[in-house]
Amino acid sequence: MLSEEITKLIGQTYDTSIFEVEKESIRRFADAVGDANPLYWDAEYAKKSRYGSIIAPPGFISSLWFWGRPAKQSKPGPASATSGLFSLIDNLSRAGYRYTLDSGIDYEFFHPVRAGDTIKSVSVIKDLIERGGKEGKAVFLVTETTYTNQNNEIVAIARATYIQH
Amino acid sequence: MSRQLYWEDVKEGNEVTPLAKVATSQTLVKWAGASGDFNPLHYEEAFAKASGVDRPVIPGALKRQWLIQLMTDWMGGEGTLKKFSCRYRAVDYPRLMRTMTEPQEGETWWCKGKVTKKYLLDGECHIDCNIWVENGKGELTTTGKATVTLPSKS
Numbered sequence: 001m002l003s004e005e006i007t008k009l010i011g012q013t014y015d016t017s018i019f020e021v022e023k024e025s026i027r028r029f030a031d032a033v034g035d036a037n038p039l040y041w042d043a044e045y046a047k048k049s050r051y052g053s054i055i056a057p058p059g060f061i062s063s064l065w066f067w068g069r070p071a072k073q074s075k076p077g078p079a080s081a082t083s084g085l086f087s088l089i090d091n092l093s094r095a096g097y098r099y100t101l102d103s104g105i106d107y108e109f110f111h112p113v114r115a116g117d118t119i120k121s122v123s124v125i126k127d128l129i130e131r132g133g134k135e136g137k138a139v140f141l142v143t144e145t146t147y148t149n150q151n152n153e154i155v156a157i158a159r160a161t162y163i164q165h
Numbered sequence: 166m167s168r169q170l171y172w173e174d175v176k177e178g179n180e181v182t183p184l185a186k187v188a189t190s191q192t193l194v195k196w197a198g199a200s201g202d203f204n205p206l207h208y209e210e211a212f213a214k215a216s217g218v219d220r221p222v223i224p225g226a227l228k229r230q231w232l233i234q235l236m237t238d239w240m241g242g243e244g245t246l247k248k249f250s251c252r253y254r255a256v257d258y259p260r261l262m263r264t265m266t267e268p269q270e271g272e273t274w275w276c277k278g279k280v281t282k283k284y285l286l287d288g289e290c291h292i293d294c295n296i297w298v299e300n301g302k303g304e305l306t307t308t309g310k311a312t313v314t315l316p317s318k319s
Contacts, residue, residue: 025199032199033227034186035234039242049242058246059233062226066201099216100204102225104252104309109245165216 002130002139006091014084014143015123019064023115026056029063054115061113061147061156062105064121085123085143089164097139097164104161111155118150126159139164169241172283172290172317181278181294184235188223188259189268196227218256225253228274228307232296235276236311240292243316247291251309257300272301278311289314 023041030040038045039055046054089100113119127142141162147155193207202224205212213221229251236246260271278296285291291314298307 028195029199032192032195033230033234034192035230035237037234037237057230057233057237058249059226059230063200063202066203099206101206101216102253104225104250105229106248106250108248 002095002128003091006088006095007128009084009088009125010128011125012084013122013124014088015121017064017121018069019067019119019121021056021060021064021113021115021117021119023054025063025067026054026060026115029060030057033057051112051114056113056115058107058109058156061119061121062158062160064119064147085125088125088141092139092141092164097137099165101163101165102160103140103163106159108157109155110157111149111153113147113149113155117155119155120148122146122148136165169243170239170315172292172315173319175280175283175292175315177280177283179280181235181239181280181296184231184238184276186231186274186276186298187268187272188227188257188274190221190259190261191268192227193221193223193259196224200224200226202226220258222256223259225251225307228253228257228298229309231274231276231298232278232307232309232311235278235296236294236313239278240313240315245314246311247314248312249309250311251296251307253307255300255304255306257298257306274301274306275299281310290317 027041035057039049040057043054123143123145126144129140131138131140141164143160145158149155197203197207206216207221207224210220232251233249260268263269276298278294280292280294282293291312294311296309296311297305300306
């Protein structure tokens with residue numbers, strides 16, 4: 001049984017972070033993927049495209065949580081280092097669930113993310129389910145993150161599932 | 166970038182142009198830095214073994230990003246990715262490096278897809294696809310769905 005300390009987190013916002021989208025981080029991201037689309041790095045090409053400037057690949061925003069800074073900053077490190085999600089994962093570790101497996105993601109994209117944007121992400125724990133199985137017990141953690149740009153437009157929503165085992 | 170795909174070019178049952186990918190141990194280091202995900206499962210052998218796999222595995226999120234590229238390459242610059250989802254079904258191990266820049270021989274992953282539905286919604290030309298990553302043995306280690314909108318010739 002998950003402790004009340006853990007289950008009371010369902011429905012809670014565990015992280016609010018802010019990220020300034022720089023064209024160099026987009027370029028490095030595209031390079032790591034091996035995606036040579038010039039919209040992500042060629043300013044001249046992007047200028048002539050319907051976007052008018054460099055954009056980030058869909059999915060880039062998921063790196064914002066790792067690299068973004070906490071809305072209430074206390075250290076120079078990324079938001080993830082002080083996020084409520086990592087303290088939840090620590091709590092689950094102490095309950096015997098030491099390993100995190102990324103299980104999948106659902107995205108809805110509403111607006112492009114451009115170099116120069118300031119994106120705010122707000123993450124909520126949607127569900128925490130403990131299940132027993134043949135290969136042992138695991139906890140399914142479902143999160144929902146809403147990404148908003150500096151014009152208060154929601155650019156994307158991501159629902160992610162993690163398995164703690 | 167390939168040529169622009171138009172709504173009129175696509176039929177239900179069509180194949181999405183396949184995309185070949187190779188991930189190496191070096192790719193995983195780059196991905197960790199670029200994505201900011203420093204889960205030791207993707208770089209520390211002992212940790213990976215303790216968590217139940219043979220050695221560091223390719224992050225699901227990198228395979229997600231391959232599938233996103235499959236769609237954005239196919240739809241072209243005038244297409245828009247509206248929805249995307251994927252599930253990581255099985256682990257994949259990266260190739261090791263032979264030299265500082267060249268991978269060893271080994272597995273190539275193929276990102277593939279098939280058009281399942283073509284329809285108009287809110288005046289926009291929508292295409293739904295099933296998408297997946299196939300490992301070197303032809304097993305589907307990641308599966309998903311994507312919805313794009315395409316420009317029309319008319």
